[in-house]
Amino acid sequence: MGGLKLFFVDDETLRKVAALFGEEAVTVVEILEKVDETTDFQIADQTEIRLNTVRKTLYRLYDHSLVALRRSRDKETGWFIFHWRLQPDQLEGFIFNQKRRVLEKLETRLRYEKSHEFYSCKTPGCKRFPFEEAFELLFTCPACDKPMSYVTNNKVIETLTQKINQIKKELSE
Numbered sequence: 001m002g003g004l005k006l007f008f009v010d011d012e013t014l015r016k017v018a019a020l021f022g023e024e025a026v027t028v029v030e031i032l033e034k035v036d037e038t039t040d041f042q043i044a045d046q047t048e049i050r051l052n053t054v055r056k057t058l059y060r061l062y063d064h065s066l067v068a069l070r071r072s073r074d075k076e077t078g079w080f081i082f083h084w085r086l087q088p089d090q091l092e093g094f095i096f097n098q099k100r101r102v103l104e105k106l107e108t109r110l111r112y113e114k115s116h117e118f119y120s121c122k123t124p125g126c127k128r129f130p131f132e133e134a135f136e137l138l139f140t141c142p143a144c145d146k147p148m149s150y151v152t153n154n155k156v157i158e159t160l161t162q163k164i165n166q167i168k169k170e171l172s173e
């Protein structure tokens with residue numbers, strides 16, 4: 001891998017990084033993708049993110065092998081210098097696994113929705129209950145005491161199915 005090899009991290013991946021590691025991580029990743037290797041000092045310099053925060057962010061990414069670390073010693077001060085490099089393959093794999101996990105959760109939820117009938121008092125803010133629980137509650141809402149009746153979950157099933165299809169499509173790309 002030569003010194004000129006640069007990486008492109010797509011927006012979708014950056015959004016995932018932001019959700020998982022915070023907005024600072026996005027800034028850090030965006031800098032790392034433009035260089036082969038850089039130090040935490042240089043990142044702090046370029047971004048006005050405090051050095052401590054830059055380091056914390058880098059270590060969190062490092063924990064998931066999303067960045068690699070190389071140490072050298074400053075010849076004058078004798079202190080360690082930390083050189084960081086993005087691991088784009090790891091980043092892709094990481095996001096892929098995250099998506100897989102979300103997909104599994106959604107599929108479990110969809111199975112649950114499809115195999116249950118729900119009852120509710122239809123008061124905003126009150127919960128709905130699957131048949132078995134509603135039955136035990138004698139079809140009376142435990143929060144507001146109103147009678148509960150059948151509510152369709154077609155919308156929920158539709159939304160879940162759409163999300164599942166979307167993620168499946170992304171995973172197969």
Ligand SMILES: [Zn+2]
Nearest residue numbers: 121126141144
């Ligand atoms: Zn209620």
